[in-house]
Amino acid sequence: MGITLINYIVGVVLAAGGIFFLVKNRNSVNAKIIALFSFDAAVLGVFIGLGFDLGNAGLFEASKWIVRCGGALSYGLFMITLRLTLTFPYEKKLPVVSLILLLLWAGLSALILTTDLYVTGVELRNNLFFRLEGSLYKIISGVGFALVLAGLIILLVRRSKFENEIYKLQSVVIIIGTSLAMIIAIFISIIIPSYFNIFTLYPLSGLTGFLMEGSFIYAVVTYRMFDIRTAIHKTAVFLVFSSVTGLIAGAVFVALREFVKLEIMLSMAVISAVFILLIFFRSVLQKRLSRLFKRKTDYANELEQGLGEIDFSHGREKVIEKLSSLFEESVGNSTFCILLENTIGELVNLHSTFDRNIRFEKDDPVLKFLVNRESRVIFKTEVYSNPLFSEYKVEILDIFLQLDAEVILMFREGTNMIGLISLGAKDSMKPYDVSDYGTFEKLIPKIFVAVYFLRNVEKQSVAVTVDKELKFSQQIITSLLENIDRIESDKLDFQFLNRFTSGLGGDFVDVIRLSPARTMVVLGDVAGKGINASMSMIILKSVIRTFLKETPDFKQLVVKTNEFIKTRLPRGIFFAGVFMIYDSNTGQIFYINCGVPLMALYSKMYNSVIEIQGDGKVLGFVKDISKYLVTKKIQLNPGDVLFTLTDGIIESHSVGGESFGKSRIQQHLMEMKEKTVREMVDSLFAKFQEFISGVLNDDITILGMKYLNKKQ
Incomplete structure (x- = not known):
């Protein structure tokens, strides 16, 4: 069998590729044409290998018929390629043209199969396969290749009239791939065998179908430009x-x-x-x-550095000005527009470099469609070419037209779009390509910080001016911290307290209701202080809620959160905290320690306080943290109290240099065990303030839970 084994393997791969591509794009005319090509090429590859093997085995008559069938199948590829080039990239059926090509193929196939004009037979010479060509073999083969050449010329001429750059690129991919395949096929199947009487490489001619299928599929799924x-x-x-x-x-x-x-x-x-x-x-x-x-579009580092240097304390107008100038200087976009969610959920024009009033309704189905996509970056070229946009293609292109845009960056909180940024064509007239896409995808979280800030400033009705001392920013952070779900259970007394050194910080508590009986609680400390830590906290809080909708697995949620911190947030941002799920039906708490310094449990049964946090890895240090994560369980009994704290309170020192430590907290729980959690939290904070003489040097968070002896 030898070299022909490749043909059989490639045949299976071609057929499988055609089926998979058709299933993924079952409504596409071009996908059906490419799938038909794949099946034809698969059978052709097998027939070329089989004809070669039968000839070498001395079964000359069978080999002759298989070789002739291969010739007919080759013409099938030529006709299918010609049909594709007549309409690609548009989805046109052309039934009359398709019928004419089918009849032409049937006639040529009959000529190849029933006469000796193409191949008269097969024989062995010096134990080597040898094809006996008919009188018109070269002409018949040449006509087939000429049909493909005609198709490529037609596509090249049509390409010059395409207005969309992505269509031009897709056409180039097909032209180059097909031309290369045809050159290889001519050398392997005609020139070398016919003029040098060498048929050793003849079976490899079946691989050209693999190259052509690859170029067709790659062209169709190329939705973004590349340089x-x-x-x-x-x-x-x-x-x-x-x-x-x-x-x-x-x-x-x-x-x-x-x-x-x-x-x-x-x-x-x-x-x-x-x-x-x-x-x-x-x-x-x-x-x-x-x-x-090096291309002028290699601006990722410059843009990333600029985003990191935005000073939110200078107010809304300065942030907008900085954001707009950053993109114009780095990317070179001709227009820039920011749309933000207003108080009634509409997307309205906050800033643009062109004079146009733009507004999208809250329940706009097109925006709902876009926000449910995984990617936050949309290129106009992608809308033209990607079938995933076909349902709202016209409407989405109209949005691009209104915004005079080539790129839209979307920002969402959960399934709610809170804003978007649009970028116009580049001043250099070069299209946005995959390099630009990668840059935008990488920097979306950092741009999100600014968009989220602007959106919440707008919602707080402070759009006219921003206090330089961050009083409005403090209102934003406070409102975000208070925007949590409630634990619907009278079995649990739940309270927490946040305090920041400058009115802003990275500590936070989030409560997310999963079901009537199950609630997730996240407590954490994002590294840093002030507004930078606060902005990272805002992003992280939103991202955790988004991941929770997509990831039902508890441990995988923490893994994805860690990966986001490591790859998306600014370097040096870490998260030390704990993820907990409380079940009101059973009184159980499942938790994953991510570097929280203390989880102290008072057990009424044993009348003692113990530490239960165990070892935990801070999120953001390593990209894959899964092997370090352990899910643990607590069974709460009536009267039990759980206190969880960030490091700000434990590591703070008195004026004499003494640290507050864990023992004071444990002693406090023993003393206050019969009180409500609110009284316990407030009393602990009062003791802490007295200990540090009222000078807070780090953000602190105290969270308390007390399991009550009540029925729901």
Whole structure:
């Protein structure tokens, strides 16, 4: 079987790829054409391999018919390719044209199958497969390739009339992929066998269908632009340097073995050292060469640094001005617009570089459709080409038209869109591409900080001016901290207290009702103080609620939260806290310790206080924290009290240098165990204030739960 095994494997892969692509795009005309091509190419690849194997086995008559069938199937590929180029990228059925092409294929197939004009037979010469070509073999084959060439020329001419850049790029992908496949096919199946009588590589001609299918599918699923110059450069540099590295390493190995006569182990050691040295030099040369190809769109670091330097204490207008100038200077967008949610849920124009009153209703179905997408970045080119947008394609394009935009960045809280930023075409006239998309996706969380700030300033009716001493920002943070669900259970007395050094901070408590009986409680301390910590806290609180809707698994929720902190929030942001789920039916608390310094449980049964937090890893240090997370359980009994605190209260010192510590908290629980949780929390804070002489040096949070002997 030998080389033909590749044909059978590729046949299965082609068929599977066609089926998968059709299932994913069952309503697409182009997908149906490509799937038909895939099935034809799959059978053709198998027939080429089978004809070769039968001929080598001496079954010449069977091999002849299989080879002829392969010729007919090849014409099927030619016709399907021509049909695709006539309408791509548009979804047009063209039933009359399709019927004409089908009849033409049937006639040519009959000519190939029933006459000796294409192939007269198969034989072995010196035990090697040899195809006996008919008198019109080259002409018939040439006509087939000419049909494909005609289709490519038609597509190239049509491409010049496309107004959408993504359609032009998709067409280029098909033209290049198909041209390359046809050149390979002509050499392997015609030139080498016909003029050099070498058929050894003949079975590999079936692989050209694989290359063409790949280019078709890649073209259809290319929804965003990419820089061809950069792609060619990276591919060429990789191939050249990899080849040179491999050749030099191989030459050194041969020299060591043949001329120096070193032992195999010593030779391997030397070649390894040489290889590592070559890799180092290759890396240095690649970096220097890459500077010649560096694009003006490589602005990620500049934009990220600028976003990190936004000073929210300067007020709304300065934040808007800074945000707008950052994008214009870094990205080079011609227009810039911010829409924010107002008090009645509408999206209204807060700022734009063009004079236009834009407003979207709260229940706009198009916005609901967009906000439910996973991605927060939408390119106009993607709306044209991605079938996922087909339901509201016209309406979404109308939004882009109103905003004079090429890119829309969406910001949501849960399933509610709170704002969007639109960017117009680049001043350089270059399209937004995958590099821009990656940059926006990476920086969305940092842009979200500014958008969230502006939106909440607007909701607090302080849009005219912002107090330089952050009094309005304090109102925002306070309102966000108080925006929590309530635990609907008279079995649990639940209270908490937050205090910040500057009126703003990173400590927070969130309560999220999962069901009538189950409630999630998150307590944490986001590293830092002041408004930067507060903004990170805002993002994290929103993200946890969003992840909770998408992730039913408790441990996986914490894993995703950690990954978000590590990859999306500014460097140096960490979260120390605890995730808890309280079940009012059973009195159980399931929890994952993420670096909370103290969870103190007073047990009425044993009349003692114990620490139960155990070991925990702070979120944001490592990207994958799953192996460090452990879910634990507490069974609360009537009279039990659970206190959880951040490190601000435990690590604070008196004027004499003594730390407040854990023992004072444990002693306090023993003394106040019969009181309400509100009294316990307030009393502990009063003792703490007296201890530190009223000077708060760190944000603090105290959370208390007391299980009561009541029936729901």
